[in-house]
Amino acid sequence: MMELALATAIGVLTAGGVYLLLRSRSFDVILGLTLLSYATNLLIFSAGRLAVGKPPVLQGGLPAELGNYTDPLPQALVLTAIVITFAMTAVAIVVAMRSSADNGSDYVDARAPGDVP
Amino acid sequence: MMQHLPALPLLIPLLAGALMLLVERRGIVAQRVVAWLSMAAMLVAAAFLLHQADQGPLLVYLLGDWPARLGIALMVDRVNALLVLTSALLAVAALLYACAGWDRRAPHFHALFQLQLAGLNGAFLTGDLFNLFVFFEVVLIASYGLLLSGGRGLRMRAGLHYVVFNIMASSLFLVALGLLYGMTGTLNMAEMALRIANAPPQDMAMLRAASGILLVVFCAKAALLPLYLWLPETYSRAPAAVVALFTIMTKVGVYAVLRVYSLLFGEGSGALDGWAWDWLLPAGIITLVLASLGVLASRSLRGTVSYLVIVSAATLFIAFALQTPAAVGAGLYYLVHSTFVTAALFLIVDLVRRQRGPLGDRLDQAGPMRGTTMLGLLFLVAAVSVAGLPPLSGFFGKIALLAAVPPGQVALVWTTVLGTSLMQLVALSRVGSQMFLRAQPWAGADMPAPPRKLEIAAAIVLLAYGMALTLAAGPALRYAQDAGAQVLAPAAYIEQVRATQPLLRTPSP
Numbered sequence: 075m076m077e078l079a080l081a082t083a084i085g086v087l088t089a090g091g092v093y094l095l096l097r098s099r100s101f102d103v104i105l106g107l108t109l110l111s112y113a114t115n116l117l118i119f120s121a122g123r124l125a126v127g128k129p130p131v132l133q134g135g136l137p138a139e140l141g142n143y144t145d146p147l148p149q150a151l152v153l154t155a156i157v158i159t160f161a162m163t164a165v166a167i168v169v170a171m172r173s174s175a176d177n178g179s180d181y182v183d184a185r186a187p188g189d190v191p
Numbered sequence: 192m193m194q195h196l197p198a199l200p201l202l203i204p205l206l207a208g209a210l211m212l213l214v215e216r217r218g219i220v221a222q223r224v225v226a227w228l229s230m231a232a233m234l235v236a237a238a239f240l241l242h243q244a245d246q247g248p249l250l251v252y253l254l255g256d257w258p259a260r261l262g263i264a265l266m267v268d269r270v271n272a273l274l275v276l277t278s279a280l281l282a283v284a285a286l287l288y289a290c291a292g293w294d295r296r297a298p299h300f301h302a303l304f305q306l307q308l309a310g311l312n313g314a315f316l317t318g319d320l321f322n323l324f325v326f327f328e329v330v331l332i333a334s335y336g337l338l339l340s341g342g343r344g345l346r347m348r349a350g351l352h353y354v355v356f357n358i359m360a361s362s363l364f365l366v367a368l369g370l371l372y373g374m375t376g377t378l379n380m381a382e383m384a385l386r387i388a389n390a391p392p393q394d395m396a397m398l399r400a401a402s403g404i405l406l407v408v409f410c411a412k413a414a415l416l417p418l419y420l421w422l423p424e425t426y427s428r429a430p431a432a433v434v435a436l437f438t439i440m441t442k443v444g445v446y447a448v449l450r451v452y453s454l455l456f457g458e459g460s461g462a463l464d465g466w467a468w469d470w471l472l473p474a475g476i477i478t479l480v481l482a483s484l485g486v487l488a489s490r491s492l493r494g495t496v497s498y499l500v501i502v503s504a505a506t507l508f509i510a511f512a513l514q515t516p517a518a519v520g521a522g523l524y525y526l527v528h529s530t531f532v533t534a535a536l537f538l539i540v541d542l543v544r545r546q547r548g549p550l551g552d553r554l555d556q557a558g559p560m561r562g563t564t565m566l567g568l569l570f571l572v573a574a575v576s577v578a579g580l581p582p583l584s585g586f587f588g589k590i591a592l593l594a595a596v597p598p599g600q601v602a603l604v605w606t607t608v609l610g611t612s613l614m615q616l617v618a619l620s621r622v623g624s625q626m627f628l629r630a631q632p633w634a635g636a637d638m639p640a641p642p643r644k645l646e647i648a649a650a651i652v653l654l655a656y657g658m659a660l661t662l663a664a665g666p667a668l669r670y671a672q673d674a675g676a677q678v679l680a681p682a683a684y685i686e687q688v689r690a691t692q693p694l695l696r697t698p699s700p
Contacts (some may be wrong), residue, residue, distance in 0.1 A: 121373035
C-alpha cells in the first residue's frame, strides 16, 4: 500500500512537472522544474526500499542484512540532491527575472526587436 | 606526496578558488597572481599524472581511506590523465585571453574559473557515479556564473534556456542514479559493473532502462542528435574567454559515455554487453551530417564555430562507437586536437568580430575590417586544422580514425566523414573570403581598437598546441592507442579497484 501511494505521488508530480515545463512562461517552467525535482527526490529515497521503524545504524543482536535496517545512503543522496536543486532553482529564478526585465517579456522565447533568430 | 598525486588536480583549483574570494578585494593583480600560480601547479600535477598513468597500471586513490566499495575512489588511467592535462592546457590559453582585460569587467571571474576547473578535473577523475553527478553540477554552476556575469538582454535569454535545460538533465541523471542504486546497491562504477554482470535475468529490462536514461543525460551534455539545439545559441552568446574553456565541457559528456558504457556495459558484462554503441553509431553519423549542414547554413561567425563544436562531438561518438582500440585511440587524439582548435577558433572569431565595427560577426555582409593580415593568417591555420586538411593535426586525427574503421562499416563511416569534411571546407572557405578577402579598408574615423597582444598570444598558444600535436603525432597516437586499449579492457580495471586496500583503516567486514 505504501509503495502504491509513493509511486502514485512520484507519477503525479512528474506528470505535473513535465506539463508545466512545456509551457511558454518562464514562471511556469520554473515551477515545473521544482515539481520534477520533488519527484526525483522521492524516487531516490525509495531506491533504498521503504521501511518503517527500522534503524539506519548497525545494532548488536540484529544480523547485518538489509531486512533489519533502513539504507542510510539514499537519504544522504537525497540531501545532496535537495541542496543542489534548491540552489539551481534560485539561479533559474534570478536569470528568468533578469531576462524578463531586459527583454521586456516573461515568455521563454522572448524576442527583442531587431533580433536575428 | 606522490601517493596523493591523483587528488591534486582537484585540490589545487578548489583551494585557489576559495583563496580567490579572499584576495578579491585586493584588486585584479592579486587575483591574477593566484590564478597563474594555481595554473602552474595544476600543469605540473597534470604532467606528473600523465607520466604516472603511462606506466600502465591504474592509479586508485581512496578518499578518506575508505575501501572503494564503501567510499568514493578517484581512478586515473591513461584516458582521464590525458583529459586532465588537456583541460589544464586549454585553461592556460583561456586565462591568458581573459587577463588581457576582460577579467576586470566580470565580477568573480577568477574564482568561478578555478571552480570550473575543479569540477572538470573531478568529473574526469572520479570513479563513483554519484560523485560524477556532483562534479557535473560543480561544472554547471560555475559555467552559469561565467556565462551570465555581466550579461544583458539576449545573453540572459540564452542563459535561461541553458540553465533550464541543464537542470532538467540533472533531474534525469538523478532518476537514473536512483534506479541504478535500487537495482545494484552500489554507486562505485567498478563494483556496479560486477553486480550488473551477475544480475538476475528479470532485472535486465530495468537496468537497460536506467542506463538508457543515463545515456540521454550524457548525450545532452555532449550535444548529440536531438539534444544539441541549446548549444549554438548559448555558445555564440558567451564571452570568448569563457566559451574557449566551454569547448571541453561537451567533451566531459563524451568522456562520461566512454567511461560508463565501456566499464558498466563493456566486455564480459553479460546480456547488456555494449548495447549503447549500436545506438550511438547511427546517432553520431546523423548528428555529424546535421551539424555540418549547420556550419554551412549559419548566419554568424560564432554560430559557425558552435556548429564545429557539435561536429567534433559527433565525430568522437562515431570513433568510440566502433569499439576497437585503434578507433578509440584515434578518437582520443582527435578529442585533444578538436578541443584546442575549436577554442582557438572562438578566440580568433571574437577578435575578428571586434575589428569589424557595427557588422560584428554577421556573415551575410562583407564590410570594412581593420588589420586583416594577422587575423587572416590565424584563421587560415585554424580552419585548415579543423577541416582536417594536411599538414596539421586534424588531418592526422581523421586519417587515424578512417584507417581504424572495421571493414564492415567502411562504406558508411568513410562516406559521412569525408563528405562532411568537404562541407566544412566549403563553409570555412566562404567565411574566409567573406571576412578577409572581401574586406574593405576603414573609411570612417571611428576605427575599432586593435586587438591586444595577449589576446593574439592566447590564440597562437592554442594553435601551437595543435602544431605540437602534429610534430609529435607518433608518440601522441601511440599514447592514445594504449589509452584506447586500456579503456576497452574493464576487467583489469575492476580487479584493481577492488584490490586496493585502505592504508590506515583496518578493512571492515
